[in-house]
Amino acid sequence: MSSQPIEVDGNSSDEDRDESQSGEIEEAGDAVDTGAIEEPNETKYGRKRKSRVWDYFDEVEVNEKGKMVPKVQCKHCKKKYKHVSGGPTTTLKRHIESKCPKIRQIQGKTQGLINFEPQDNVSLPVGLCGVYDPMKNREIMARMIIAHELPFAFVEYTWFNHLMKYNNPSFQPVSRFTIRNECLKVFESDKDEIKKLFRSTSRISLTSDCWTSNTTVGYMSLTAHYVDHEWKLQKRIISFIDIAPPHSGQVLADGILECIMKWSIQDKIGSITLDNASNNDRAAAILMSNFQERGKLHFDGLFFHVRCCAHILNLVVQDGLSVIKDCLIKIREGVKYLRKSPGKLFQFGEIAIGLGIxxxxxxxxxxxxxxxxxxxxxxxxxHYKSTFHHYADRDPNFEWKLTDKEWASASAVCKFLEVFLDATNIFSGTSYPTSNLFLVEIFNVKKVICDAYESSDQFLRTMSETMFQKFEKYWGEVGVLMAIASILDPRYKLVSVEYAFKELYPAYEVEEQIKEVTNKLKKLHLKYAKEWVTSKTAASTSRTSAVNVPVEPSERSRNQENFKAFLKSRVGEKSTKSDLEIYLEEPIFYEEEQAEGTFDVLLWWSQNCSKFPILSKLARDILCIPITTVASESAFSAGGRILDDYRSSLTKDMVELLVCGGDWMRAEITTKSKKSTILTLQVRQLSYLSVIFNMNINMIIFFFFSKQQKWKKIWTLKFQ
Structure with a gap:
């Protein structure tokens, strides 16, 4: 006889059915757990029963065919189950969770709170059994402090401890010293996880910049950029260390080398992006020489030192703004004058309202x-041009009234700089590749400068002349990285290079420059092809060497080997094209239904990596190279918030912990949030399909995930 409780089926006795129907039923408004103190359920041996099912069931005896049979009866619906002492309670749990209509009715009426689910897959300190874990709770508090840049003394705040004690009476307060040590543990744990990610990454690009805190201590930020196994661009701040003055090139190079040695990524560095400063140029030269001596200079050193494009654009525009220096001074000082006094600003606003602005x-x-x-x-x-005129007439102390000619110059400059603003916003992105976008945007910038230089407006010609000189100084020759990255964008390929080079170079140099770029791309592709063949050969050799038992070949096997050798020789007779040649011969990728700015070049390569196995690896390593240092500069904003006037005594190790640890946690939450959003959209699309076509959900899932990515995009646009 089975020891598992068996549910009473439809063949139960009439006595059972009558008892279950005529039994007294509790009111629906009563709670399942009344909170009254009861005697603990005990077995016949006096041992306390630990299962929660005995809060919902009573032991009864039922007369069946003249015999008293022990059973258990639900307190609410009076349903009976066979019961064996000491047996499992799985059937009883199933009844409580899903089968009992009275319990579901009671729970539905008594629940008056919103059931918040944990967001971003953040694990809670309460386990599946409802057991409070103080160590897990302490870890979550540490992560909260790091992610939200809170002071360590936050855990000692009176009302915070009141809140935690109210939510869980078992909560034990901790001191700021304890939570500081817990933050160190969390930081080291997350650091080990990122090191594991780096070990599985083929190439890493760096950005670096320097900053001086309010305590006059110089800090250097180092950010790693890479493409993960899901073909998503990731960035992590891996260092925020103090740098001893003077910040010479040797000091910066030593700091960067020390950092990458600690992270064990010295053999994976493909490029480093720095601001346009002489000490940064010296640091890049020292690092390049170091990697070259160790034989770890990737891409033949073509892309190792990348100058920050946003910084160069700033220099170009600043030279142009120097032409309207006097006009800018009047606007700047006039705005300062109004903002200093709330009364003057209020009067300025009243004038604007009166003018209908x-x-x-x-x-x-x-x-x-x-x-x-x-x-x-x-x-x-x-926007307030006319308001300035009227306010200057009312306030005799306002000395910064602009003439009509100066307003016209300011308006022309504002319109002229729009293309620079668009380029800067695109170059400053950190969540998508930017190297492939440089060539097209910088072509637009130079075209605007050249058009202004050839215009009839003397003011624009004077302004564009100084800007053109600065532009030619830094971008007289387009970097090989930008050209190759543009070719690896399936929307552009060689078309962008041919079109842009006609404007950026003289006519007699265009063909030569295009040929030089394509030759360097082919050389890099050949190098990647050799590495790919070597890895494949090593993998096949290891599989072959695993079978070390000699077996005498049969006649059939010998014939098969001869036939395979014959096929291999015939294949060798016909010259095959490389995946680079196939890629360049195919037409450019164009999708009419796709909105502007939504194309994901990494997604395209992930979908076509099987078609272009070698070229996709090259594209993966090149597209992770950033062309600005914006990612490293964002660390200074966090550093300014952490090292404020009230926390300036933090040690340098604690500053690095809070800046780097906070960046890691925010990046992890963002990644999980995107995955959750994608999954929700996919489920929503499946439900739409099942309603429209009235199909089984399993068939819909098979249909949805078996089709190509192109069709998945179409369904997304149709039903999103």
Whole structure:
């Protein structure tokens, strides 16, 4: 006889059915657990029963065919089950969770709170059995402090401890010293996880920049950029260390080398992006020489040192803005004058309202070293152009009234700089590749400069002349990285290079420059092809060597080997094209239904990596190279928030922990959030398909995931 509880089926006795139907039923509004103190359920040996099912069942005896049979009866629906002492309770649990209608009714009426689910797959300190884990709770508090840049003393706040104690009476307060040590443990654990990711990454690109804190301590930020196994561009701040003055090239190079040695990624560095400064040029030269001596200089050194394009654009625009220096001074000082006094600003707003000008746009003052903030200041001033005129007539102390000619110059400059602003915004992205976008955008920039230089407006000609000289200084020759990356974008290929080079180079140099770029691309592809063949040969050799038992070949096997050798010789007679040649011969990728700016070049390569096995590896390593240092500069914003006037005594190790650890956690949450969103959209699309076609959900899943990515995109656009 089986020891498992067996559910009473439809052949149960009439006595059982009558008892279950006539039994007294509890009111639906009563809670399942009344909270009353009861005697613990015990077995006949006096041992306490630990299963929660005995809160819902009673032991009863039922007369069946003249015999008293022990059973268990649900307290709510009076359903009975056979029961064996000491047997499993799986059937009883199943009844509580899904089968009992009374329990479901009671739970539905008594639940008055919103059931919040954990977001971003963040594990909670409460396990599946509802057991409170104080160590897990401490770990989550440490992650909260790191991710949200909170002070360590946050765990000692009175009301925080009141809240935690209210939510769980078992909560034990911790000190700031304890949570500091816990943050160290979390940081080291996350660091080990990132090291594992780096070990599975073929190539890593770096960006670096320097910053001085409010305590006059110099810090250097180092950020790693790579493409993960899912073909997603990732970036992690791996170092935020103090640098002893002076910040010479040798000091910077030593700091970068020390960092990459700690992370064990010295053999995977493909490039490093730095600002355009003499010490950075010296540091890049030292690092390049070091990698070359060790034989780990990838891409033949073509892309090792990348100059920050955003910084160069800033230099170009600053030279152009010097032409309207006097006009900018008047706008800047006039805005400062109004913003200093709330009364003057209120009066300025009343004048604007009287003139029918919307006042939602605020007057902003610029940062002189950032031209995009200067552009924003000019835009806001032009919005209130007539207001400035009327206010200057009312306030005799306002000395910065612009003439009509100066306003016209400011308007022309504002319109002229729009293309620079668009290019800067595109170059500053960190969640998508930027090297493939450089050639097209920089072509637009030079075309605008050349058009202004050839225009009839003397002011624009004077302005564009200085900008053209600076442009030619840095981008007189387009970098090989930008050209090759543009070719590896399936939307452009060689078309972008041919079109852009006609504008960027003299006519007699165009063919030569295009040939030089394609030759270097073929050389890199050949190098990757040799490495790919070597890896394949090593893999096949290891599989062959695993079978070390000699077997006498049969006549059939010998014939098969001879036939395979014959086929191999015939294949060798016909010259095959490389995947690079096939890629360049195919037409460019174009999708009419795709919105502008939504194309994912890494997604395209992930879908075509089996078609272009060698070229996809090259594209993967090149497209992860950033062309700006924006990712490293973002660390300074976090550093400024952490090292404020109230926390300036933090040690340098703690600063690195909080800056790097916070970046890792935010990146992890963003990645999980994107995966969750994609999964939700896929499920939503499946449900739409099942409704429209009235098909079985299993067939829909097979149909959805077996089709090519192109069809999946079409369904996404149709039903999103």
């Amino acid at each position: 919307p006042t939602k746009k605020s007057l902003c003052c610029d940062v002189k070293t950032r031209w995009n903030s200067t552009h924003q200041m000019i835009v806001s001033a032009l």
